[in-house]
Amino acid sequence: MDRRSTLSGRVTGRARRTWAGALAAVLAASALTLTGLATDAAAADVNNAKNAGFESGLANWTCSANSGATVSSPVHGGSAALKATPAGQDNAKCSQTVAVKPSSTYTVSAWVQGGYAYLGASGTGTTDVSTWTPDSASWKQLSTTFTTGASTTSVTLYTHGWYGTAAYYADDISVFGPDGGGGGDPTPTIPAAPATPAVGTTTSSSVSLSWNTVSGATGYNVYRDGTKVLAVSGTSATVTGLAADTSYSFQVTATNAAGESPKSAAVTGRTATGGGGGGVVPKHAVTGYWQNFNNGATVQRLSQVQSQYDIIAVAFADATATPGTVTFNLDSAGLGGYTVDQFKADVAAKKAAGKKVIISVGGETGTVRVNDAASATNFANSVYSVMQTYGFDGVDIDLENGLNATYMTQALRSLSSKVGSSLIITMAPQTIDMQSTSNEYFKTALNIKDILTVVNMQYYNSGTMLGCDGKVYGQGSVDFLTALACIQLEGGLAPSQVGLGLPASSRAAGSGYVSPTIVNNALDCLTKGTNCGTFKPSRTYPDLRGAMTWSTNWDATAGNVWSNGVGAHVHALP
Known part of the structure; x- marks a missing residue:
């Protein structure tokens, strides 16, 4: 019924005024009562x-x-x-x-x-x-x-x-x-500004930052050149998508439910020169292969790998019957009962310690074939699945039986689109594979230069090879390492994408072992122009990424002489 119809009868004179006054009194009393109830409810309900x-x-x-x-x-x-x-x-x-x-x-x-x-x-x-x-x-x-x-x-x-x-x-x-009387969260106040952030690792496209914890803050905003670019919950962040060899100004604010603090003082961070992607790794890094099998070298759990290694490549993924598809099977029996859960926990612990753990595809007898669009898709999907299952940071391409640059490029770009900028991609070609930019391995590296982390060419089991000066060099000398690295450095790869791959001991390879002193001299020659042999590069490459070894297990067998000698030297490079 329309409420107005009950008020439409004849009410005249004094009666109308009396009725209207009574109605006003009732409404006023009701308003007071409702107001009181609303106040009580607001005070009580939390x-x-x-x-x-x-x-x-x-x-x-x-x-x-x-x-x-x-x-x-x-x-x-x-x-x-x-x-x-x-x-x-x-x-x-x-x-x-x-x-x-x-x-x-x-x-x-x-x-x-x-x-x-x-x-x-x-x-x-x-x-x-x-x-x-x-x-x-x-x-x-x-x-x-x-x-x-x-x-x-x-x-x-x-x-x-x-x-x-x-x-x-x-x-x-x-x-x-x-209110149950249990006490609520205190009403927050706007936090203080963080101290000046510190610049950490830089790549050609990213700068990492860290700052102090601010009391009462629940999050932090990162500003680049005055523009907010990130909101994070922790006290560190990596700003990506930057131009190479460019300086940027960074500031940080602290936030909570009450609002945002003033900006911190500004700090300048400059990106590295050259191209490249692959997450955040040290400017100078050491890569080591960890053996998922027992071949006479020291059997290790991942947790026992020397702390000198910044990137740990788990060797190897296994090919399946489906072209391009790989999987990973932990050799628990060969590794003394090492369980999958223990392995996953060790991967997580290494990552928490700032290391990168990746899955290596291939090896000496690896038969993974990526030679058409379907197998490229299978490769990307299966590697991504393995990464998700075990927590790996990326993939290492160690296909010593050849690869197709067109479809491996397609596969790795597809994988990159799934993972994002944190993806680590390393490669371990043989020396013959990097003699010319027309070789499939070299072409692949150049094709993915914007997402490639490092190429650690194997300077062993190769005999004599041509250097960038057209001269022939044999294994076992500083010249062999520097003159062959020069081909990659002058052939289009950024210095940060070049590493020297050597055996950890004379037992780790058929030939090509050199002492840590030789490796370190080659690193000095390439980065600083000192300790060279007869070949001296026309310029220096101070951003050279570092060195790699096969394997952490053979290194342990030899008393960790390689990682203690080369690892410490790499990390001390300017």
């Missing part, structure tokens, strides 16, 4: 969950089987969110105890994304509640309500996924209702 947006990491939350972590992307609000990853026997349950009032009604809500996600409350003293959603590509809100029992003073708030399914994300979780 979000009783602590660290509801995960801006303080996992504080106040407990996640089963270490399944939870905070991430800076994707987030629903603020600068952090929960990422929880189920396993075959674990549903990635994250929970906290929330203080509530007895005999009160609460609304539980959360924003979720990703795999199957559940939200609920238990221990309510009445009927426990939960709600869920299947996979969601974008943020979706879950919500449910519960009423506490007459003596209930706390409930368990939780989220979880489903066994063996994809990770789920959760953010901005709320238990909204009367």
Whole structure:
């Protein structure tokens, strides 16, 4: 019924005035009552969950089987969110105890994304509640309500996924209702500005930065030449997409729910010369191959690899019956019972220590063939799958039985599009493969120069070869190393993409072993113009990447003489 029809009858004179006054009094009284109720509700109803947006990491939350972590992307609000990853026997349950009032009604809500996600409350003293959603590509809100029992003073708030399914994300979780007296997160104030950031590793397209922790900050913004380019949750970041041999000004601010701090003082970072991609590795790096088999060298677990090695290439991936497709099978029996879980944990530990761990494809007997579009796609997809499974940072191409530059280029660019700028790509051609830019290996390296990390040519098992001066040089001398490196350096690769690959001991290769002193002299000759042999390059290459050895196992067998000698020398280069 239309409310106006009840007021349309005849009301005249004093009666009209009396009725109108009574109505006004009733409405005024009602307004006072409603205003009071609204004030009481606003004072009473709060979000009783602590660290509801995960801006303080996992504080106040407990996640089963270490399944939870905070991430800076994707987030629903603020600068952090929960990422929880189920396993075959674990549903990635994250929970906290929330203080509530007895005999009160609460609304539980959360924003979720990703795999199957559940939200609920238990221990309510009445009927426990939960709600869920299947996979969601974008943020979706879950919500449910519960009423506490007459003596209930706390409930368990939780989220979880489903066994063996994809990770789920959760953010901005709320238990909204009367204040349970458990204390809420303190109202934040705008944090102070960070101290001047420090410049770390630089490449031709990136600059890494680090700065001090700011009290009360939940995130940080990075500015390049006055423009915001990154928002991160930690105290370090790498700014990518930069031009080579260029100086940039960087500043950092601290953020939280209250706002953003003033900018830090500016610091200047300059990118390296030349091309190249491949994540963040030291300006001068040491690469070592780790053997996934026992051939008489010291059997190692990945955790036992010398700390001098910056890039560890796991040798090798295995070819499958499908052209271009590779897989990785840990030789647990040959490595003394080393389990896959232990191996994965060791990969993660090496990465946490700042090392790069990559999967090597090929080897002396490797038969991986990438010679058409289909096998190129298979290669990219399978390498990416292996990387995802084991946590590898990239791939090493060590195909000693030839490759097709057109389709290997296609495969590696496809892999790069999946992984992004963090991808490490290394190559280990034989000396014959890098004698001319018309060779397939050399062409491949030049084709992917913008995403290539380093070519560590094998200066062993090769006999005599031509140097860049047209003269013939034999293994075992400084000249052999410098004159052949010169071909790559003058043939189009950036100095940061060239490394010297040598055996770790005389037992590691059929021929070509030289002492660490010879390797170091060659490094000095190429980078500084000192300690050269009869061949002296026309210029120096101070950005030369470093050296590689086969293998960390043979190095250990010889008492780590190679890594202690060459490794320390590489890291001391200017």
